[in-house]
Amino acid sequence: MKRLLLLILVISAILCVTAIAEAPAIDAKYGIVYNLEADKPLFEKDVDSIIYPASLTKIMTGLLACEYYDARGGNDFEVTVSEASLESVEGNKIGLKAGETVSFYDLIVAVMVGSGNDAAYVIAEVVGGSLEGFIDMMNERALSVGATHTTYSNPSGFHSSYMLTTLRDQALICAEASENNTLLKISSLVDYTMPETNLHKKREFTNQNLLFDSSHWLRHYTPNTRGFNAGMTQQAGWCLATLHDNDGLNNVVIVAGGSVEGFEYNYINDVKALIDYSKKSYAFTKVLDKGRILHDVDVKLSEDKDRLILTAKNDVSALLPIDTEVNNDIRLESELFCEVYEAPISEGDTFGVVRAYYGDELLGEAELVALTDVKLSVKLLILDRIKCFFENVYVSAIFKLIGSLIFVFVVCVFIFVCVKRRRLRLKRMRARAQGVTRARKTVGK
Numbered sequence: 001m002k003r004l005l006l007l008i009l010v011i012s013a014i015l016c017v018t019a020i021a022e023a024p025a026i027d028a029k030y031g032i033v034y035n036l037e038a039d040k041p042l043f044e045k046d047v048d049s050i051i052y053p054a055s056l057t058k059i060m061t062g063l064l065a066c067e068y069y070d071a072r073g074g075n076d077f078e079v080t081v082s083e084a085s086l087e088s089v090e091g092n093k094i095g096l097k098a099g100e101t102v103s104f105y106d107l108i109v110a111v112m113v114g115s116g117n118d119a120a121y122v123i124a125e126v127v128g129g130s131l132e133g134f135i136d137m138m139n140e141r142a143l144s145v146g147a148t149h150t151t152y153s154n155p156s157g158f159h160s161s162y163m164l165t166t167l168r169d170q171a172l173i174c175a176e177a178s179e180n181n182t183l184l185k186i187s188s189l190v191d192y193t194m195p196e197t198n199l200h201k202k203r204e205f206t207n208q209n210l211l212f213d214s215s216h217w218l219r220h221y222t223p224n225t226r227g228f229n230a231g232m233t234q235q236a237g238w239c240l241a242t243l244h245d246n247d248g249l250n251n252v253v254i255v256a257g258g259s260v261e262g263f264e265y266n267y268i269n270d271v272k273a274l275i276d277y278s279k280k281s282y283a284f285t286k287v288l289d290k291g292r293i294l295h296d297v298d299v300k301l302s303e304d305k306d307r308l309i310l311t312a313k314n315d316v317s318a319l320l321p322i323d324t325e326v327n328n329d330i331r332l333e334s335e336l337f338c339e340v341y342e343a344p345i346s347e348g349d350t351f352g353v354v355r356a357y358y359g360d361e362l363l364g365e366a367e368l369v370a371l372t373d374v375k376l377s378v379k380l381l382i383l384d385r386i387k388c389f390f391e392n393v394y395v396s397a398i399f400k401l402i403g404s405l406i407f408v409f410v411v412c413v414f415i416f417v418c419v420k421r422r423r424l425r426l427k428r429m430r431a432r433a434q435g436v437t438r439a440r441k442t443v444g445k
Helices: 002-018 054-071 104-112 117-128 131-144 167-177 181-187 266-281 378-391 393-444
Strands: 030-035 040-045 078-080 101-103 191-194 203-206 225-233 237-246 249-258 282-288 293-298 307-312 316-321 330-336 350-358 361-370
Touching (some): 030 167, 054 117, 078 104, 101 104, 104 181, 104 191, 117 131, 131 167, 167 249, 316 361
Antiparallel strands (some): 078 101, 191 203
């Protein structure tokens, strides 16, 4: 009985480990998990619906600002806030004043951690030369990363009916932003103290992304998360975008249209549920081993070998559902570059490519290479070339023509000989007849 219970426990444990987790039913209207290594989504909920980006806009603003900062060698510099840059600011502000001198780095922190819309407008003027110039930069950059359904009309994310996006677009923008270490570092700060300026005392900022804060009393801290932004508008709901590192698997996790009910931060719970789902449901799996024998083909012009072994040149691994059965779920398709294989062949020579598919998804490919050397036989080469020479279409045609001409010549000679013999025979017959006639005439006399 104990052994039976132990067996049941072992089987249950195996099933728990290998079974893919059920996709979570998140409260947010929109959600996506996008893996950077595989460049594909692992979870999607209405990712192509047109939505308002709200504070997710600040990710693009922060990216352009950090690239501008990095282009100056990461050397900070001071900016004097202009009155023009503050004229059209709406929404959340950190209280910047015209004539205030602040560091550019602090402005980036004010946007990404303090969610300061006024800081975003000041950055726009510095980086773009004007608000309009910066908005053009934002839209051009969105198009360059493939975010074709995204339109920006301000740098802060304050609601505008002209500012639209999709969660699929935002995943592409976040993937681009994840390449900038300055942005990741700044947007991962839990809190920040902005130094006193000429017109304002110290400012304190606290990141709205509670996933970073291990000391927060709501206990939403999630290890290995970093970067990006959180915020809300009435029209967009609560939005959060972050990056999670799952043992080397970097996943962009975004929700939009989320909610908060009292102390229940549903949109953060949604992100945590998506992180947990991606951890339990996906893993990199080797679908093709380097050196695997895939083809055994005939080889010519060699006396020591008549077969050529083709193997995979490299491993192929892919991010797949954790319950994927490689032998049953993965399809291999080969493309061979040759119809005839001839010596000499060197180990590692390429003769084709093999591609691995999961359903219709191409996971990767490997070259098909020769396993060993195949030496050339000079004798077989000469015999083969002689054979090929005579099998050549043009050579064959020439020989047929020559044969035909010889045949015609022989026939002509035969006809000529026959005619000549007949003429000779007739001549002899005439001569004989003439002799007989002359003889008769002689007798008659």
